[in-house]
Amino acid sequence: MTGHAHRRGAISGAWIALRWWTWLLVLIWVPAVCAQLPPVVGKWRYQSGSFTDIHVYGADGAVSVPASPSASATWSIFGNEVVVKWSNGWQNRFTLPVSGGRLSGVALGPGGERQSVTLSRIDEALSPAVPSAVPTAAPASLDASMVGNWRYESGSFNDVHVYTADGKVSAPVSPSVKATWSVSNKEVVVLWSSGWQNRLTLPVSGGRISGVAIGPGGQRASITLTRLSETPVVASLTGAWVHSASPNTQTPDNKVIVIQDGNRVTLTQSYKQVGTRYQWVTTVCSGTLSNGEVNLVCNWAPGGNPLGFASGSRLSMRISADGNHLDGTLDHPGGGSQESHYSRLP
Numbered sequence: 001m002t003g004h005a006h007r008r009g010a011i012s013g014a015w016i017a018l019r020w021w022t023w024l025l026v027l028i029w030v031p032a033v034c035a036q037l038p039p040v041v042g043k044w045r046y047q048s049g050s051f052t053d054i055h056v057y058g059a060d061g062a063v064s065v066p067a068s069p070s071a072s073a074t075w076s077i078f079g080n081e082v083v084v085k086w087s088n089g090w091q092n093r094f095t096l097p098v099s100g101g102r103l104s105g106v107a108l109g110p111g112g113e114r115q116s117v118t119l120s121r122i123d124e125a126l127s128p129a130v131p132s133a134v135p136t137a138a139p140a141s142l143d144a145s146m147v148g149n150w151r152y153e154s155g156s157f158n159d160v161h162v163y164t165a166d167g168k169v170s171a172p173v174s175p176s177v178k179a180t181w182s183v184s185n186k187e188v189v190v191l192w193s194s195g196w197q198n199r200l201t202l203p204v205s206g207g208r209i210s211g212v213a214i215g216p217g218g219q220r221a222s223i224t225l226t227r228l229s230e231t232p233v234v235a236s237l238t239g240a241w242v243h244s245a246s247p248n249t250q251t252p253d254n255k256v257i258v259i260q261d262g263n264r265v266t267l268t269q270s271y272k273q274v275g276t277r278y279q280w281v282t283t284v285c286s287g288t289l290s291n292g293e294v295n296l297v298c299n300w301a302p303g304g305n306p307l308g309f310a311s312g313s314r315l316s317m318r319i320s321a322d323g324n325h326l327d328g329t330l331d332h333p334g335g336g337s338q339e340s341h342y343s344r345l346p
Helices: 002-036
Strands: 042-048 051-057 062-064 072-078 081-086 091-099 102-108 114-121 148-154 157-163 168-170 178-184 187-192 197-201 208-214 220-228 239-243 255-261 264-273 280-290 293-301 313-319 325-331 337-344
Touching (some): 091 114, 187 208, 197 220, 264 293, 293 325
Antiparallel strands (some): 042 114, 062 072, 081 091, 091 102, 102 114, 148 157, 148 220, 157 168, 178 187, 187 197, 197 208, 208 220, 239 255, 239 337, 255 264, 264 280, 280 293, 293 313, 313 325, 325 337
16 A cells, blocks of 8 residues: 555656646746737838828737728738738738838738738837727828818819818718818828728829828729819709790790719700690700819700700800809700700799
């Protein structure tokens, strides 16, 4: 029995020693591994071409964008890469280690797009001990040079945007569209209620400022704002209008219907020829609104206009200051023109 007791005591002692050695290795090995982890947690300046943004990497594996609260991502480390997966389908892959406070890599779009990207550490870091304390965007300063009326252009699309001193942006021809604007790091950042954002690079030069529009799905388009000296139209054109018809035609109450969607405008009217032969004709004019002027191309069906107007006639009209009158001319492809006047119905 005594021999068995000695053996049990020896085994017990060896087990205790093994446990102590295991804990000692853990205490030595874990801090050593952790010390080698790349310092990803914190604030970084994200750059892709001329586009820049601020990204905040949290210790909980989340990435936030203070200037775009709806944008979110998760980050993790696979091998020697930091992999960032964004909610819009894009992902970033940065090659470790961090060198000189920078990480370089590539942005991959859901459609196979590829862009070179870099992260540069910002001195103000997020504490790993408090992952929930992600810093929010501080109220950015406003730049007085932005206050006023601007013509917005992106490719063939144009609109009028009004920047006010309280940090708001409106599009008078689309009253439901709203945005806020602020200035951060020499950029005018415009956040639209639709999820789009505009980023314009200061300063304003020659009454113009350029930048990029970024969609909620990662779409990108070059944009330009040009300062306007005149007051834009303050109301949508959608609704019923009365037309000063020529003596040769008659319409039910001389009414036309105008439909406006952004800077796109459509005017429709139905009427009949007065005389021994009656023929109902529908007019459809469509085109754009730009800087207080409506430019439309008109077509008639069926069989063309009873007065002999050719399809493809161009209707150009200016909008009155109160937005309740349209005055201009209808120019015909074969030559000749006539005045056109419309008034909004209450």
